[in-house]
Amino acid sequence: MLHGTEVLKKGFAKMTKGGVIMDVVDSEQAIIAEEAGAVAVMALEKVPADIRSSGGVARMADPNKIEEIMDAVTIPVMAKVRIGHFVEAQILEALGVDMIDESEVLTPADERFHIDKKKFKIPFVCGARDLGEALRRIDEGAAMIRTKGEAGTGNIVEAVRHMRIIMGQIREVKEKEEEELWEFARKIEAPLKLVKETAKLGRLPVVNFAAGGVATPADAALMMQLGADGVFVGSGIFKSENPEAYAKAIVEATAHYDEPEVLLEVSRGLGAAMPGIEISELSDSERLQERGW
Numbered sequence: 001m002l003h004g005t006e007v008l009k010k011g012f013a014k015m016t017k018g019g020v021i022m023d024v025v026d027s028e029q030a031i032i033a034e035e036a037g038a039v040a041v042m043a044l045e046k047v048p049a050d051i052r053s054s055g056g057v058a059r060m061a062d063p064n065k066i067e068e069i070m071d072a073v074t075i076p077v078m079a080k081v082r083i084g085h086f087v088e089a090q091i092l093e094a095l096g097v098d099m100i101d102e103s104e105v106l107t108p109a110d111e112r113f114h115i116d117k118k119k120f121k122i123p124f125v126c127g128a129r130d131l132g133e134a135l136r137r138i139d140e141g142a143a144m145i146r147t148k149g150e151a152g153t154g155n156i157v158e159a160v161r162h163m164r165i166i167m168g169q170i171r172e173v174k175e176k177e178e179e180e181l182w183e184f185a186r187k188i189e190a191p192l193k194l195v196k197e198t199a200k201l202g203r204l205p206v207v208n209f210a211a212g213g214v215a216t217p218a219d220a221a222l223m224m225q226l227g228a229d230g231v232f233v234g235s236g237i238f239k240s241e242n243p244e245a246y247a248k249a250i251v252e253a254t255a256h257y258d259e260p261e262v263l264l265e266v267s268r269g270l271g272a273a274m275p276g277i278e279i280s281e282l283s284d285s286e287r288l289q290e291r292g293w
């Protein structure tokens with residue numbers, strides 16, 4: 001099978017199913033993530049909470065930093081590019097990372113176009129807040145979707161909202177007659193072919209992780225019970241009082257998301273979770289989820 005085919009790109013994403021992908025900024029954090037059982041790490045310059053507090057333009061990380069992380073771990077290494085910044089993506093593909101996140105957490109580079117991901121051999125993951133946005137990204141070649149949530153807030157409410165919207169729309173589409181799908185596709189501004197595929201499968205055609213605001217093992221399990229295929233965690237681990245303990249507990253909670261006895265045990269004595277932010281305290285420009293369309 002040829003490297004870079006759609007089947008392989010989606011297949012790679014599927015292999016992370018049921019797992020936790022952790023944001024890391026250096027090799028030390030990457031090792032903590034690997035030892036805790038993360039299925040992959042996401043290399044970036046700052047975790048979203050620090051991107052928020054430092055302001056300015058957030059860009060792709062220095063390739064040397066990403067390489068340091070790639071050398072430190074045996075699990076897949078992903079890295080982020082700005083929305084629409086296809087040259088950052090070319091650089092990461094040349095570097096040999098395993099997946100690219102075209103992420104609203106970085107400052108968008110293009111106000112109109114996302115990256116044409118079908119031109120790349122490397123798989124991409126993209127954020128979405130509803131089914132239309134998810135299917136538009138898949139149409140552009142995304143091999144994996146994640147809910148946007150509101151990254152760096154430690155507040156799960158937006159991730160829950162986005163997952164409930166997507167799962168609700170999938171249920172809606174499943175119930176529709178074939179001819180009703182035309183209208184529905186127009187309404188959510190998504191390609192009819194992908195709407196039909198979603199209706200037939202009864203799920204998104206690619207793996208759908210939860211992201212943006214997961215701060216505790218209970219948050220991770222909540223997202224899994226709402227239908228996520230896995231979880232991205234950034235700030236929740238490395239802005240907590242005890243990153244090693246949080247990393248392990250969130251991995252356990254994701255794997256045993258429907259076993260309250262296990263969730264009880266892994267939630268004990270972790271120390272303080274990351275400080276959270278109330279969403280209504282954010283101005284429009286601070287709401288990272290508004291980036292992309």
Ligand SMILES: O=C(CO)[C@H](O)[C@H](O)COP(=O)(O)O
Pocket residue numbers: 023042047048049080101103104105148150151152153154211212213214232233234235236
């Ligand atoms: O940026 C990401 C995806 O592009 C992160 O993986 C995720 O959204 C992190 O959010 P948080 O810091 O709230 O865990």
